[in-house]
Amino acid sequence: MSQRYASWWAFWYSKGLYVLVALLMAATIILTTPQVSQGRSWLDLLLQGVQVIQLSRLSDNQEVQLGQQINQALLKEGKVELYRNDQINRYVTSIGQRLAKKSDRPSIPYTFQVVNDDTVNAFATMGGFIYVHTGLMEKVANEAELASVIAHEIGHIVGHHAIEKMRKTAITQGLLTAAGLDRQTFVQLGVQLAYSLPNSRGAELEADQLGLQNLKRAGYAPIAMLTFMEKLIKYSSSAPEFLSSHPATDDRITALRASIDPATANKGDGLNEKSYRNFVKPLIAK
Known part of the structure; x- marks a missing residue:
């Protein structure tokens, strides 16, 4: 009997020691991981049962x-009034x-919405x-220019730029813990970033190049991306919201010119201005 008791004690002692070591290791990781003082700690979030989002490990479904x-x-x-x-x-x-199917990230479901707003923005x-704002739809000359704007925005999604922007902003605002962001903070920050913070120069240049390739693969004339941006700068007394929130516009135009082959620049769909205006103008007229 005593031998059986000793075996039982040894078994549970080893198990208990294993659990204790695991808990000590977990505590060490929590205490030694740098955390922003204003953010909620990993342990606080765990104890309160708050779902935490790891910005570096988002699956497509989670995103x-x-x-x-x-x-x-x-x-x-x-923040957004949809156009009915x-x-x-x-x-x-x-x-x-049409663009999404030819993008570098065609596997996620895309949602395109028109916003009832006179500002030139997307x-x-x-x-x-x-x-896409109705104000932008009034400003573009043809379908290819409109497609170029949408392709640029798809480029941001392909490049995961919103997630990276959120990560940097969360660090700056002291919201990011060692575990990540809780869901409520994540959504609130996403709403804030949708309008208020421009993308980085690198993100804009990448979205332009991804968008340009997407535009060509979808069969639209690539020149439209360049003409749209040049027209807005040339004819606007002050930069429209679409450009004022997108830095380094001159650099972007220079890069686009270098990326578009003059021999094929006008080859593709969407350059018929009369057809576009006959269809769109009466529908979005105020």
């Missing part, structure tokens, strides 16, 4: 789900889906959500 929540918050908080015209929305969606949030 799409979080993008859906950011989109819902943008609508609920009145089925014909215009179907038109923009058809262009967007933007993207993570998870395939892209927004």
Whole structure:
């Protein structure tokens, strides 16, 4: 009996020691991992049962789900007013889906929405959500120019630029813990970044190049991306929101000129200005 008891004690002692060592290692990792003082600690989040988002390990499904929540918050908080015209929305969606299928990230579901806003602007949030202002649709000359803007925004999604921007902003604002961001903070920050913070120079240049390749693969004339940007700078007394929130515009135009072959610049769809204006102008006229 005593031998059986001794064996039982040795077994559970070893198990207990193993658990103790594991707990000590976990505590050491938590205590020695640098954390921003303003952020909530990893242990606090764990004890409160808050779901934590690891910015460096987002799957496509997670990104799409979080993008859906950011989109819902943008609508609920009145940051975005959707334009209620089925014909215009179907038109923009058809262009967007044509591009998305030929993008470098075709596997996620893209959502294209028209925003009732006179400013010349377009933007993207993570998870395939892209927004185009009616003011921009009035300014572009043809379908290819509109497609070039949408292709640029798809380029941001392909490059995961929103996630990287969120990571840097969370660090700057002291919101990022060793574990990541809790879901509520993640969504709130996503709403904030959708409008207020421009992308980096590197992100814009990359989105231009990804968008240009996407535009060509989808069969649109590549010259449209260049003419749209040049026109906005030339004819605007002050830079429109689309350009003022996108830094290093001159560098971007220079890079686009170098990337577009003059021999094939006008080859492709979407350059018929009359057709575009006959279709779009009456629908978005105020």
